[in-house]
Every structure is written in C-alpha cells, then in structure tokens.
Amino acid sequence: MKGKVSLVIGLLGFLSCFFLAGDEPKGTVFKISLGLVVGGMVEFCVFLLENRKKWRLFKTLIIKRNQPVRVTVAYLFRIEVNGRYLLIKRHKNDNPGYQPVGGAYKYLKEENRELFDRLGVEPCNHVPRDEDTENDLRIIVKRRKNLIDFLKWFESRKNREMDPTREFREELIDANILPGDIFKHIKYVFIGKHIEGVLKSPAYPIDELRYADIFELRTENDAQKQSINALISKRDEVYFATPNEIRNGSTINGERILPHTFKILPK
Numbered sequence: 001m002k003g004k005v006s007l008v009i010g011l012l013g014f015l016s017c018f019f020l021a022g023d024e025p026k027g028t029v030f031k032i033s034l035g036l037v038v039g040g041m042v043e044f045c046v047f048l049l050e051n052r053k054k055w056r057l058f059k060t061l062i063i064k065r066n067q068p069v070r071v072t073v074a075y076l077f078r079i080e081v082n083g084r085y086l087l088i089k090r091h092k093n094d095n096p097g098y099q100p101v102g103g104a105y106k107y108l109k110e111e112n113r114e115l116f117d118r119l120g121v122e123p124c125n126h127v128p129r130d131e132d133t134e135n136d137l138r139i140i141v142k143r144r145k146n147l148i149d150f151l152k153w154f155e156s157r158k159n160r161e162m163d164p165t166r167e168f169r170e171e172l173i174d175a176n177i178l179p180g181d182i183f184k185h186i187k188y189v190f191i192g193k194h195i196e197g198v199l200k201s202p203a204y205p206i207d208e209l210r211y212a213d214i215f216e217l218r219t220e221n222d223a224q225k226q227s228i229n230a231l232i233s234k235r236d237e238v239y240f241a242t243p244n245e246i247r248n249g250s251t252i253n254g255e256r257i258l259p260h261t262f263k264i265l266p267k
Contacts, residue, residue, distance in 0.1 A: 065145035069198055070124050070208035073137035073154055075164040076102035078191060078216040078264040081228060084240035085264060087257065088171055095203075097256035098239050100264045102212075103167040104136035111159040119146040119153075126204045140206070144198065147209065154211075164188065164215050177237055182227050187218045194263040212263050 077100055079086035087098035116122070120142035123129065129136070137160070141147050154160065165186045172178040191214040201208040219225045231238050245251050246261050 064207075066143050068140050068142050068206060069144040069147060070126070070201065070204055070206045071137070071139050071141055071147070071150065071211070072104060072208065073211045074102060074104045075167070075213040075215060076100040076260075076264050077164070077168060077188070078214060079228065080216075081232075081240060084242055085246065085261075086228070086231065087239045087241050087261065088177075089237055089239070090258065095258065097258040098241065098251070099258040099261055101168055101171050102164070103171075104133075104138050105154075105161045106135045106166075107137055107160040109135050112153075115153060119150050121146075121150060126206075144207075147198070151211070164213070168217075175237070177231065177234065178227055182223045185220065187220050188215045189218055190214075191216050192267075210260070212260070214264055 079101065086101065088101055090097055090099050122140050122142065124138045124140045127138070137154070141150055165188070168186055173180045173183055194212045194214060196210050198207050198209050219228060232240055239251060239255070241251060241257060241261075243265055246257055246265060249257050249259060251257060
C-alpha cells in the first residue's frame with residue numbers, strides 16, 4: 001500500500017511541474033517526485049518477487065475469469081522412517097492405490113453461508129458425497145476471479161477446520177493400524193504448503209486447483225516410534241515407499257502410488 005501511495009504522489013508531482021513557475025521550485029518538486037516514483041517502483045518489484053509463486057493465481061483475475069474451477073483444499077502427513085515414507089492404501093474404486101495419511105479440510109457450513117454465496121462457492125458433486133465427506137473443502141468456485149478471495153478466506157483460518165489430526169485418527173487409529181492408547185496425543189509441525197496453478201483436470205470435466213498443507217509427524221516417545229516402525233510388517237494396509245517409488249508412481253511390486261503423494265517429499 002505504501003508503495004502505491006508513493007508512486008501516485010510522485011506521478012502527481014511530475015504533473016505539477018508543468019504548471020510551476022520558476023526553475024528552482026520546479027527542480028525541487030521534480031527531485032522529490034523522482035524519489036517517490038523510484039521508491040514506489042522498488043516496493044512494487046519487491047512485491048512481485050515475494051509473490052512470484054502466486055503469479056499463476058493472479059492470471060485467474062484476467063484469463064477465463066468468469067469460468068468455474070474445482071478446488072480441493074487438503075492436508076497431508078509426512079511420516080518418515082529411515083528415508084521411507086508411510087503411505088496407506090486407498091480402497092475406493094474410483095482411484096485405488098497408496099497415498100499419504102490426510103484428506104480434505106472441512107468448513108463450517110452455516111458460518112460461511114453468506115461468504116460462500118457472495119464468492120459463488122458450492123459443493124463439488126463430481127464424486128458423490130456422504131456423511132463422511134459432507135462439508136469437505138472439495139468445492140466449485142463458479143467464477144474463478146473469486147479464487148484469490150476464497151484462498152484469502154482459507155488462509156485466515158476463520159470458520160474452518162485447523163487441526164489435521166482428524167484424518168490421522170480416522171485412517172490410522174480408528175482403523176486399528178496404530179494403538180490409540182499410545183497416540184492419545186499427536187505432535188506435528190507445519191512443513192509448508194503446495195499450491196498448483198489452475199490446471200486442466202485429468203479426471204473431471206472442469207479445470208481445477210489443488211492446495212495442500214504438509215505436516216510432519218513428530219513422535220514424542222519410544223513407544224510411538226516403535227509403533228510406527230512396527231508397521232513395516234503390515235504390508236496390506238500400509239507401505240513404506242522410497243522417494244524414487246513415489247516419483248515413479250509405483251512400488252517395486254508394481255502397486256500404484258497416487259500422483260499427489262509427491263507433495264510430501266522434501267523440496
């Protein structure tokens with residue numbers, strides 16, 4: 001904001017030079033205006049550099065701005081043991097394979113009704129919803145020019161799920177893969193986020209944007225470490241994949257690893 005003000009004032013100063021009488025006041029105003037314009041341009045360049053990862057999103061304000069886009073906002077767990085990453089088996093017939101622990105964030109429906117109506121946000125029903133997927137942040141933004149405002153809402157953390165442990169408990173503890181008494185408390189750290197630009201979907205008849213927060217599990221004691229290590233023998237439900245297997249999309253036995261799994265790898 002400060003850079004914009006400096007730039008505008010500087011340009012107005014340049015304009016005023018045409019109406020000033022006398023070389024000395026005109027020269028003084030010109031120098032001040034030049035400093036403001038240069039300062040404003042420097043701040044603008046810094047803004048562009050700091051937000052270079054969002055340039056692909058800024059295009060949505062211009063290109064196909066009134067076209068819909070499918071948005072998935074999820075979180076994934078990085079659980080690493082000796083250079084291998086814990087994956088769980090996805091059993092749904094539409095897209096089977098191994099993937100990281102995690103899933104879509106949930107939002108508060110009533111609390112966000114007015115905002116979502118204004119932004120043109122509605123549930124995505126390309127995959128039928130049930131009571132487990134109700135209020136998942138798998139949505140349609142009817143006009144992609146509102147996509148940046150939607151992401152601003154998400155990153156404000158207002159009226160939506162913030163703790164990623166729900167899917168950890170559902171997929172590992174409730175499924176009896178890890179003992180609940182040992183994992184009563186789950187410690188994790190935020191690693192970063194992975195945002196793809198708006199891309200043509202390989203599965204749905206609509207462009208889509210996929211956003212994922214990445215968290216890393218931090219075991220708190222030896223019992224938790226031993227429980228994680230013991231999963232190496234549970235070949236049916238979980239698999240510890242190497243980075244190369246993840247990048248290749250397949251285990252050494254030829255079983256499929258889902259494409260989004262690469263997001264948990266260190267950059």
